[in-house]
Structure formats: structure tokens, C-alpha cells
Amino acid sequence: MKVLSRHFGEIEVTDEQIIYFSDGIPGFEDDHKHILITNDNNNNDNSEDEDSVFCWLQSATNPEVSFVLLNPSKVFPDYKPELNDADIESLYLNEATEYVLLNIVVIPESTLDMTANLLAPIIINFDKKIGKQVILDNNDYTVRHRVFDNLKKHITTN
């Protein structure tokens, strides 16, 4: 099927690439079907470092809805959030599940002030093709955590 994306025009995707968010995403509760756009499936010639850090979550049904996501594993190596039992259950996660945890990012005009939502990560279960924005019980994490200093520290020094 074809998905019209906000930033990359029309993208051809297979049914297997559709990730179903049964609750939608807060603020976008009616958008249930999304696709992950990484630099593997669009023709950006950005650097390799950036490829693995950022991606887009694009609504498959609403071209206007596309979130910027950050993979925290390199940028915040100490960020190992614990999910609560209810979220683990609703996402059908177990030790063998192939899943990813990503954080929604806001990039304002002053790019240096970009922030990531570490309190409410997006979890995608690739085996079941389902996703959810969960809210962690851990109050140490914030919705707007500054990113750039960590990005600089962990990405450019690699």
C-alpha cells in the first residue's frame, strides 16, 4: 500500500510495516496505524551516525501526523526505564520479544534546545506489530529532557 508522508512524499509500504496503536497516541487518539521511517527506507543521504539515532513515526492514515523519534540507547546510555506490569502485558512483551523503545523529540527553532520525552517512551513490539506510548512510574524522568549535550558527547566522539 501507499502511505502519504508529511516529509518524504509517497512511500510504498507492506502490511507488515504497519504498527497498530490501539489507543492512538495522546493528542492523536484517532491515528491507530503508523509506520516507522528510518533512513533505510527513504533516500536521505544523512550521515551514518544520525541514521541510527533519529527516525520518524508517520501515521499511515493522516499525512500530517509524523513524530520525530530518538533511539536513546546511544544518546542516553544510562536510560534503562522499567515498564510496569500492565504495559508489559498490553504490549505482549516477554524475554524473546523483538521490540524497541523510542522517545518523542521536540526540535524548536533554536535546535540546541531540543528535548526528548523520557517519561513517556514509545514502545513497539515488532513481533506483534503493535505499539503504545507508555507513561513510566519513575518520576525521575521528565517530558522535556534536554538532548543536545548528550548527543554531542555520545555521537560525535564515536
Next chain:
Amino acid sequence: MLALSRKKGDSVIIGDNIEVVILGISGDQVKIGFLAPKNVSVHRKEVYDQIKNQNKESVNTRADSLADINKLLKNS
């Protein structure tokens, strides 16, 4: 909006399986307990609103923002 007066230790049932318990009252603060099925999520509204706003701002991100980040990383 339905308004009910409750004392400490009293509770309210919503539907068949959501119970809201008044655990304690201290000055202008009320401590509330929730008994609900696992698929019902309970959150502080201000946190939920912050998440919603952050999501909406993320959707408004310019397409070339990631390229800007790359430039900044290379020049710093």
C-alpha cells in the same frame, strides 16, 4: 459533573470494576487510591497534558531539523 461528598476511607465505584478510594485528607490535599483493571490507565492530568503538548509540538517539527542537528554536531 456529578459531585459526591465522601469521608476518609469511603469510596466510589465507576462502572463495574473501577473503585476510587479516599485514603486520606490533609489540609488542601486529598490522597486517592484507584483499584482498576490493568488495561485502565490512571495518570495525573497535568502529566498527561504535558505529554499531549509535547506530541503536538513534535508533529510540527520542520523536515530539515535533522539536517540542522547534523550540521551543529559537525561544527561543534
